[in-house]
Amino acid sequence: MKILYGVQGTGNGHISRARAMARALQQHPELKVQWLFSGRSPDKLFSMEPFGDYWWREGLTFVHRNGKIDAGATTRQLNLSRLLRDIRELPVGDFDLVISDFEPVTAWAAKRRGKQSLGLGHQYAFNFRIPAPRFNWMARGIMRAFAPVHSSLGMHWYHFGHPILPPIAQPHGQADAGSGDHILVYLPFEHHQPLLQELAKVPQKFMLYGAPLDLPTAENIQLKAPSIDGFQQDLASAKAVICNSGFELIAETLTMGKPILTRPLSGQFEQEANAQALRELQLARVVERVDANSINAWLQEQPAGVRIQWPDVAGQIARWIAGGRSQTPSELADSLWDQVVPGRGASGTRVAQAATDQLPPCR
Incomplete structure (x- = not known):
């Protein structure tokens, strides 16, 4: 064929x-x-x-x-x-x-x-x-x-x-949440200079993909060049992920039980729909803005990741x-x-109810 x-x-x-x-x-x-x-x-x-x-x-x-x-x-x-x-x-x-x-x-x-x-x-x-x-x-x-x-x-x-x-989606490398001390950030469609200014206000280490490498950054931010292997390694070792509401990255993150903070692209139907699904399934924290206030509020709640084995x-x-x-x-x-294995987040909390219930036939 x-x-x-x-x-x-x-x-x-x-x-x-x-x-x-x-x-x-x-x-x-x-x-x-x-x-x-x-x-x-x-x-x-x-x-x-x-x-x-x-x-x-x-x-x-x-x-x-x-x-x-x-x-x-x-x-x-x-x-x-x-x-x-x-x-x-x-x-x-x-x-x-x-x-x-x-x-x-x-x-x-x-x-x-x-x-x-x-x-x-x-x-x-x-x-x-x-x-x-x-x-x-x-x-x-x-x-x-x-x-x-x-x-x-x-x-x-x-x-x-x-x-x-x-x-x-398959997990990459060691999938234990919290194995690293950084938060992976992938927001390629954002205005990067204001984003960097907001990340600099948060007392956390960030690895940022999707931004120009020549931008000035604070000491807590590391800009990363596009790389399949490098991205997968940094994702696997991250303690949490901040991203837009695209489909594939969130699916991969769910295999690893990482907490997710996500913002859908404004006016992008698919991402706004994804954000709605994430809220209903309780798989991620959805915000309207990614800034110091929203990140700090999310981290203060000590978010637990959700792990699903596809x-x-x-x-x-x-x-x-x-x-x-x-x-x-x-x-x-x-x-x-029938082969999906819902599990627990990194802190031991059960995954979202919709993912843990016995799945009915898809008809």
């Missing part, structure tokens, strides 16, 4: 999930995969060795400024003529299956040619009624139209009674594809949620 696998490269979460899928798909030599990435300039991509001779297209992305979606800048940077040309010229006819991790060029090319397509990723969970801001019909419509597929496997931290899969979702999806997708998505979801 020849597979064209498109990945939205705007954030690191999609690429992190794709790396896990690349390793899993490589276990099935009968599956020949051509990778395509879009949404980020090629010079900004790193650690791409698992994808071999991958293709790149400009695609679509959103522009963020100071923790918010900049609708005007997003519209101005859109090269619609190039997008339509890339969709029209993509040789999807050479492949048996098109997979899209919310990647628009591959998804729309498959739709245009009537080629069988499968969506894999968190965004496809929003095809079901899950926690999300109400009445935001425009954002919902954009999400549905961004990368349309014939069938999909959505992923979330909980299934909410629907055929939604657990996350693709199964090998990537491996089972790869086997499902190689086996001809004979299971229905509901059957696949049920089999994976």
Whole structure:
């Protein structure tokens, strides 16, 4: 089977999930995969060795400024003529299956040619009624139209009674919360100078990813360069995590039982929905601002982490594809949620009630 696998490269979460899928798909030599990435300039991509001779297209992305979606800048940077040309010229006819991790060029090319397509990723969970801001019909419509597929496997931290899969996330290294003395901060879309000023007021050690390395910092802050191995090591040894409300990083953090302080990007439907789900599931502290006051208030409560052991979702999806997708998505979801192991936070407190209850079938 020849597979064209498109990945939205705007954030690191999609690429992190794709790396896990690349390793899993490589276990099935009968599956020949051509990778395509879009949404980020090629010079900004790193650690791409698992994808071999991958293709790149400009695609679509959103522009963020100071923790918010900049609708005007997003519209101005859109090269619609190039997008339509890339969709029209993509040789999807050479492949048996098109997979899209919310990647628009591959998804729309498959739709245009009537080629069988499968969506894999968190965004496809929003095809079901899950926690999300109400009445935001425009954002919902954009999400549905961004990368349309014939069938999909959505992923979330909980299934909410629907055929939604657990996350693709595995712990890295030693996963005991509190094993280090630093708090890992990953807020790449924030205005970094005000953020650094706020972190300097908190008597804690911070390791900050996603900011320019030449910014002046206080002694309690260490700026870190992009690095897959370095980030995973610092995450595994952190005593807590501060991040935006993206999906993949929080899923990985939950495998390690780390306390999480999170702020959703303003105006970003997916992140605001994720924040709502985190509140309902009691998996993280959600705040409107990340500043000295919110961080100190969170730390004074001595937050306990929540640990959930996810199964090998990537491996089972790869086997499902190689086996001809004979299971229905509901059957696949049920089999994976049966393997989820809810546990305890680092302080011994039980994880959120929604995660510890006996999970019902995902129908």
